[in-house]
Amino acid sequence: MQHQKLATIEDVAAIAGVSIATVSRAINEPTKVADETRRRVTEAIAQTGYTTNAMARSLRMRRSNMILILAPDVGDPNFSNILVGLETEASKRGYGVLIGNTQNDPAREADYLRFISSNQADGLILFTGHLPYGYGNDAGESRLPPMVAVNEPVSNSDVPFVGVDxxxxxxxxxxxxxxxxxxxxxxxxxxxxxxxxxxxxxxxxxxxxxxxxxxxxxxxxxxxxxxxxxxxxxxxxxxxxxxxxxxxxxxxxxxxxxxxxxxxxxxxxxxxxxxxxxxxxxxxxxxxxxxxxxxxPRLKIGEEAMDLLLALLQGKSVERKQVLLRSELIVRNSVGQVGR
Amino acid sequence: MQHQKLATIEDVAAIAGVSIATVSRAINEPTKVADETRRRVTEAIAQTGYTTNAMARSLRMRRSNMILILAPDVGDPNFSNILVGLETEASKRGYGVLIGNTQNDPAREADYLRFISSNQADGLILFTGHLPYGYGNDAGESRLPPMVAVNEPVSNSDVPFVGVDxxxxxxxxxxxxxxxxxxxxxxxxxxxxxxxxxxxxxxxxxxxxxxxxxxxxxxxxxxxxxxxxxxxxxxxxxxxxxxxxxxxxxxxxxxxxxxxxxxxxxxxxxxxxxxxxxxxxxxxxxxxxxxxxxxxPRLKIGEEAMDLLLALLQGKSVERKQVLLRSELIVRNSVGQVGR
DNA sequence: TCTGCCTGTGTAAACCTTTACATCAATCAT
DNA sequence: ATGATTGATGTAAAGGTTTACACAGGCAGA
Known part of the structure; x- marks a missing residue:
């Protein structure tokens, strides 16, 4: 009862009277199909309520459109606002964000890498200030995915960093x-x-x-x-x-x-x-x-960091290894003139 | 250079000298394969650094082992601590958590449902206090996934709720x-x-x-x-x-x-x-x-909620529609005896 | 008229698992 | 000695996409 057999691309193809390849193209490269065909496909999609199965797509394309965020402490006051920025930008670009709360526990960090090695996430945002443990172990192949550091730069490494100056x-x-x-x-x-x-x-x-x-x-x-x-x-x-x-x-x-x-x-x-x-x-x-x-500017930091990471994922080479944003002086009541 | 062709189950099978079915069984139902065979498979896995491709697995099994968390405001002071509980329990049980920051925007809520309809998430945790918008639209089929509410119960619905009394x-x-x-x-x-x-x-x-x-x-x-x-x-x-x-x-x-x-x-x-x-x-x-x-007890709330959701996912029927935990009186300095 | 190109579409392979079913050998009960 | 049962493994299908390649038809240029 849970799954009532979702519509697949084949159902859509049958209704529209075309092959599945054409349906796929109508969705992903609309210009490549004739106007009339595209219209029929669109209608068939609406009629069936079809949604692309993300798993099949990810399997075939070898990319999940997911980003893993590794943070030592989700409760950190800096974290949540940067997260909003990360999430907003990711969502805008069709990516989802996965949370990994590591509590600075090497075992948990290593465990989270399964998301990377199992293709469940394409890239990594690091709040931890260090490369995740668990790379370059048994198999020896330290396969680092594209990543960007926020909050704290990653010490002696060339991981790009987005933060405040x-x-x-x-x-x-x-x-x-x-x-x-x-x-x-x-x-x-x-x-x-x-x-x-x-x-x-x-x-x-x-x-x-x-x-x-x-x-x-x-x-x-x-x-x-x-x-x-x-x-x-x-x-x-x-x-x-x-x-x-x-x-x-x-x-x-x-x-x-x-x-x-x-x-x-x-x-x-x-x-x-x-x-x-x-x-x-x-x-x-x-x-x-x-x-x-x-x-x-935490919102901005999050957005910039995600933007940078997605650029990396698209294979763009990154010129800037650091994006330093300006912090702003906020005057309140804890500072006074010396001697009144 | 990004993907250097990860080892697949076939590679492991070849090295261990068995079929891929046996490898799969050795991993998922160890008791069903002979000790000696299991040993060979285990060794082959170590040798290749093989990790199961989560996408292929999810596609075949029709379940992603992901939970989507829909929250109106990730910055809410209640949110992060409950999240820790949710995340801890999920992680312990082999699930990942996906964050959806909706900002109470119906459009964003609806958009996040793509994770559900595209099989990218199996269940839903609701911080929002209402059912997500976007169900029962075009296609008419309002396919609600298993879900559990925290922070705020979902008004007039029978969505299970975990929170404080x-x-x-x-x-x-x-x-x-x-x-x-x-x-x-x-x-x-x-x-x-x-x-x-x-x-x-x-x-x-x-x-x-x-x-x-x-x-x-x-x-x-x-x-x-x-x-x-x-x-x-x-x-x-x-x-x-x-x-x-x-x-x-x-x-x-x-x-x-x-x-x-x-x-x-x-x-x-x-x-x-x-x-x-x-x-x-x-x-x-x-x-x-x-x-x-x-x-x-926010940590506890998160853990209980995730526990309940995972039970639902396993098809267990839920007896309790509400799990009410006790809150604890914390005496500090803002309350005094009346009249000194 | 022929050649070549372009546009639009279809066929089929590939992505990597899990698992129903089949097979085979060995053990056991009769 | 025979048939049934058990245990371990293999074969192959299925899950739903994307995309390389092939193909057909139309059209332009020679």
């Missing part, structure tokens, strides 16, 4: 703090491994140096981008009693931790301390004080 | 406020159309009535579940000067609006007003004051 964005953020009179600006979220963190720190340094402000290494603290890391780093500064007037955080989530720590110590923001984030995730406007930050 | 949860929430001494409790987010809102209002009413507290209609305000609706409703109460001591909101997002309105008016929370939400979305713990709310 982290260096420039962070520089602008720091400039903003400087324009408000800040000189002692902390950077929270240093990392030696994550490319995003490294670039944002560089932007911070560039801005300070550009204004002749000496970099105080004691104001640069490690962090892995979590709320807890922001909180801990802030506490650490109070313990060591080396304090800035402003905190530039590697991302909004970290900034939230900083705000929590400062609020817990009963400081008034932004009168006593300024805090800046990066990303403009949803809650940035809800937290109190609402967060001044750099907005990532 | 909204009536009971809301009752518990109201009880909590009552236990803190509140008697004048507002309900923000009344709606005559949305099932979730209706049930939560009923739970609110039941709790008050159970404690002999008269219901004051002036304390029940309309709202569509957005932050703005919460803000506006609160303002409205101040204008009319009919004030509660506590606000029970239809969801966290609405509660946020209430908090924003109260904070803007310089009230101190929870000393002067208490606010409760529902859902426990991510930012609930970050907002200030952190929000006391009812937590939805």
């Amino acid at each position: 982290n260096f420039e964005g962070s520089r602008i953020a720091a400039e903003h703090l400087i324009s408000q009179g800040h000189r002692r600006i902390a950077f929270i979220g240093r990392s030696t491994s994550k490319a995003v963190n490294i670039l944002r720190e560089k932007g911070y340094r560039a801005a300070l140096e550009g204004h002749g402000i000496a970099i105080d290494p004691r104001l640069i603290l490690d962090g892995d981008g979590t709320t807890e890391s922001g909180r801990a780093a802030t506490e650490h500064m109070f313990v060591r009693d080396v304090l800035p007037t402003a905190f530039l955080c590697v991302n909004d989530v970290t900034a939230l931790g900083v705000i929590i720590a400062l609020t817990a110590r009963r400081y008034e923001l932004p009168r006593q301390f300024s805090v800046m984030g990066f990303d403009d995730i949803t809650f940035a406007s809800f937290v109190s004080p609402s967060l001044t930050t750099m907005k990532q | 909204n009536f009971e949860g809301s009752r518990i929430a109201a009880e909590h406020l009552i236990s803190q001494g509140h008697r004048r409790i507002a309900f923000i987010g009344r709606s005559t159309s949305k099932a979730v809102n209706i049930l939560r209002e009923k739970g609110y009413r039941a709790a008050l009535e159970g404690h002999g507290i008269a219901i004051d209609p002036r304390l029940i305000l309309d709202g569509d579940g957005t932050t703005e609706s919460g803000r506006a409703a609160t303002e409205h109460m101040f204008v009319r000067d009919v004030l509660p001591t506590a606000f029970l909101c239809v969801n966290d997002v609405t509660a946020l609006g209430v908090i924003i309105a109260l904070t803007a008016r310089r009230y101190e929370l929870p000393r002067q007003f208490s606010v409760m939400g529902f859902d426990d979305i991510t930012f609930a713990s970050f907002v200030s004051p952190s929000l006391t709310t009812m937590k939805q």
Whole structure:
């Protein structure tokens, strides 16, 4: 009862009085069939409610028109908005998107590659920042499908990346703090491994140096981008009693931790301390004080990334290995003039 | 260069010295082939790096092992966590999940049904609260695939629903406020159309009535579940000067609006007003004051829903048309004793 | 009139599985 | 000794497309 025998191309052909080849052509290359024939086929299709069986088509054409999205955490605040962009563009071009939530588990990553190796997906969008595990194993043939990275570039590889110009964005953020009179600006979220963190720190340094402000290494603290890391780093500064007037955080989530720590110590923001984030995730406007930050054009990132991937799939060679979009300064209430 | 001719079942058969039927059986019904044969096949598979071509398999078996998830808004805070549950369970059972972001656009909903009608997906998870548009059109055959609703039940239909017991949860929430001494409790987010809102209002009413507290209609305000609706409703109460001591909101997002309105008016929370939400979305713990709310077991909801859908796909008849899970009271800092 | 080309269509192969059915050998019951 | 049953495997069909190639007819150019 589930399948009531769908109409096939043969049914359509019979009704239209043509061969199946002609039906196929009428659908896929309309100009190649005579007007009158095309009309009859179209009518037969409407009459039967025919839809091309995607499986048969994929089998024959060796391509599924599906894109696999590999993300370490579907709940990540950056993820969902980029996903919308990816999905919109894919849908517009007749592609579907498949979600793989890997939780950074190598086993799950490897498992998801079955979609690639079994021809169920033609290309890959990587949120993970690294090539998926499970390539080049047993059989030795590391058959990499076309792929594009978003959110985080893939370290030492030439996988094209679409994202925000982290260096420039962070520089602008720091400039903003400087324009408000800040000189002692902390950077929270240093990392030696994550490319995003490294670039944002560089932007911070560039801005300070550009204004002749000496970099105080004691104001640069490690962090892995979590709320807890922001909180801990802030506490650490109070313990060591080396304090800035402003905190530039590697991302909004970290900034939230900083705000929590400062609020817990009963400081008034932004009168006593300024805090800046990066990303403009949803809650940035809800937290109190609402967060001044750099907005990532996430929708656009998703669309551009999908566009690039589909171009790759069509065999176009990609000139640009990186597409860097501009982030936008969003001024809210967490940054104030230094000394009132 | 993209496809370097993957190994097929024939290659494996040749190496193992058996027929392709035996290879297929060795993979899918291992008990049906002799131990020694199975060993040879397994080795041949390893040697060639063979993976079953999912398209050929789906074509033959008339099932794709894919589930389509139709959601009006991928960015919805409830969505991503349920998705994780859906995805985890699907993945565990060898299914993949396809995302369809409909934005409540009938055209997009209809378009996504091509995945169903073209056999690219076997079942449907509905976040939308209504049957997809586009069924029963031209051809007249409204061929509904197996489906399960989450987040919102599908109004007047017998589509199975997995979610939280909204009536009971809301009752518990109201009880909590009552236990803190509140008697004048507002309900923000009344709606005559949305099932979730209706049930939560009923739970609110039941709790008050159970404690002999008269219901004051002036304390029940309309709202569509957005932050703005919460803000506006609160303002409205101040204008009319009919004030509660506590606000029970239809969801966290609405509660946020209430908090924003109260904070803007310089009230101190929870000393002067208490606010409760529902859902426990991510930012609930970050907002200030952190929000006391009812937590939805979203991961569990996703898993149960997928489990139910897969059961349906196997032709099992479903006894329960609804799976109602319990929500959990999360006490934070937005609710206080009345009168200190 | 013949040759060659173009347009429109049909035939059949290929894509890669799963599985009903057939076959064969070996075991078992009578 | 014979017939029935069981177990392991092979043969071939079916699933629904796309597309290379062949073919037929019409038409233009010589």
